[in-house]
């Protein structure tokens with residue numbers, strides 16, 4: 001366990017964040033999620049298109065009203081007869097436009113919420129199935145920011161994104177209306193396009209980088225905060241409070257600076273877009289004036305064009321003011337899709353069904369991310385159904401070897417194989433198995449066992465979903481945990497874990513051993529699984545662990561040498577190497593390192609617990 005606590009606060013390998021999807025991959029993923037709901041896509045698109053046509057019809061009809069009134073004044077015709085159907089059509093267009101636009105927005109929001117829920121589920125699923133070393137490298141903060149903050153940012157942006165899509169459709173329909181009104185007025189309208197294009201081209205690439213940076217800084221801030229909370233004991237132990245507060249402050253300031261840079265860039269962009277609107281409207285009215293004077297278009301046409309353009313300020317304003325949110329949502333979405341698209345690790349071979357298994361470690365070398373090699377070539381065979389204790393001084397590499405033997409992370413070099421106890425010709429490499437298959441074959445309990453927030457029943461059912469109460473009590477009886485479990489206020493319904501009924505460290509270990517009993521794998525790895533207990537508690541846990549080992553292949557990092565003595569063989573490690581291997585009596589008789597450790601153990605009186 002050496003260096004672990006400290007690493008949790010300021011490890012060198014923590015900057016490898018999880019992948020972020022490219023724009024194309026993100027769009028494809030969202031498209032696929034949307035296409036899974038064809039009904040919603042069709043209804044929201046149809047409502048948006050028809051609603052936009054109705055909305056755009058109003059200024060066009062008002063242009064006709066102007067022409068009718070002018071004609072009536074000139075020729076003294078019956079203005080009322082001509083105006084009545086036009087005004088009725090305006091009223092219908094207004095009502096249909098309003099109803100369908102709000103329907104389109106509602107349907108698009110439902111679609112967005114479904115996509116957000118779908119992606120959230122995929123991210124949670126991928127995070128839970130991620131190889132532990134990937135999770136450790138990325139840091140828990142990065143994963144939790146994506147599942148919580150990023151999904152939240154996207155979900156909150158769904159109404160805005162719906163409004164943006166609706167506005168885009170309205171702009172498209174307006175362009176068609178302009179062209180049908182008069183091509184010269186349409187040309188005048190199009191003078192805004194180069195202004196828009198230039199300012200968008202200068203803003204968008206900048207904004208993508210600024211918003212991605214803002215999200216990344218937010219992620220770093222969460223990670224530093226979470227690590228400070230999780231590693232608070234280490235922070236106190238090493239007197240690192242001030243240093244850690246500085247890191248949190250630094251991360252917050254960097255986050256704030258990134259957010260301000262993004263806002264400033266947006267303010268400059270908004271200014272150029274307002275200027276473009278002024279240029280466009282002036283061009284439409286000036287062109288219209290010249291065309292009316294030359295008798296090429298009617299006053300009604302120019303009125304319709306000016307009203308149309310004015311009508312566009314709304315959708316264009318939405319597009320403009322939402323760019324901020326859309327860019328932020330896109331950055332968040334790219335981070336969500338980055339995880340959602342990760343291939344869940346799957347077994348490269350068909351997982352064997354093994355009743356008993358020999359564990360074979362060949363040429364195991366390992367270096368952590370700092371590059372310093374801590375295991376220097378270990379070859380080891382633990383025959384099926386036998387137990388091997390691993391002992392040695394602190395920092396010898398016992399925990400690293402146990403984690404590699406359990407498949408928690410792969411070695412830098414070498415292989416860990418399971419060989420069928422009944423058919424030694426077969427072998428499966430742990431590196432070829434996914435976490436689910438691996439854990440059905442190799443169970444592990446370490447010193448840092450975790451009790452999940454929920455009822456005792458739920459905590460146990462994690463390893464055997466749907467397992468009935470009878471079986472759960474049988475398992476608790478089997479490990480002797482039933483004695484204290486029955487005394488809990490609500491038995492299996494007692495809420496344990498964070499915020500629940502407090503359990504002692506020994507009870508938490510007892511529970512972890514019970515989960516192992518329930519899972520019933522042919523191979524078990526215990527890393528100081530009985531260390532977190534008083535002497536009496538340790539004896540009880542050792543008895544439970546011994547029972548669990550019976551009939552299984554076991555690797556036990558033994559905190560207490562009495563536990564090592566009970567194993568079939570003992571491996572002594574020093575400086576990342578295997579230095580002795582044999583039974584307790586042989587090793588004591590050999591007078592080597594183990595004999596020295598045993599002498600120290602017995603003379604220090606710790607054997608009294610045996």
Ligand SMILES: Nc1ncnc2c1ncn2[C@@H]1O[C@H](COP(=O)(O)OP(=O)(O)OP(=O)(O)O)[C@@H](O)[C@H]1O
Nearest residue numbers: 001002003007368374393394395396397398399400
């Ligand atoms: N996450 C890590 N990153 C970098 N180095 C590590 C990490 N974990 C362990 N080490 C280093 O690897 C070496 C072996 O550590 P390991 O925890 O395997 O030894 P150990 O024999 O189990 O020690 P202990 O009995 O104190 O738990 C040590 O030098 C340790 O500092």
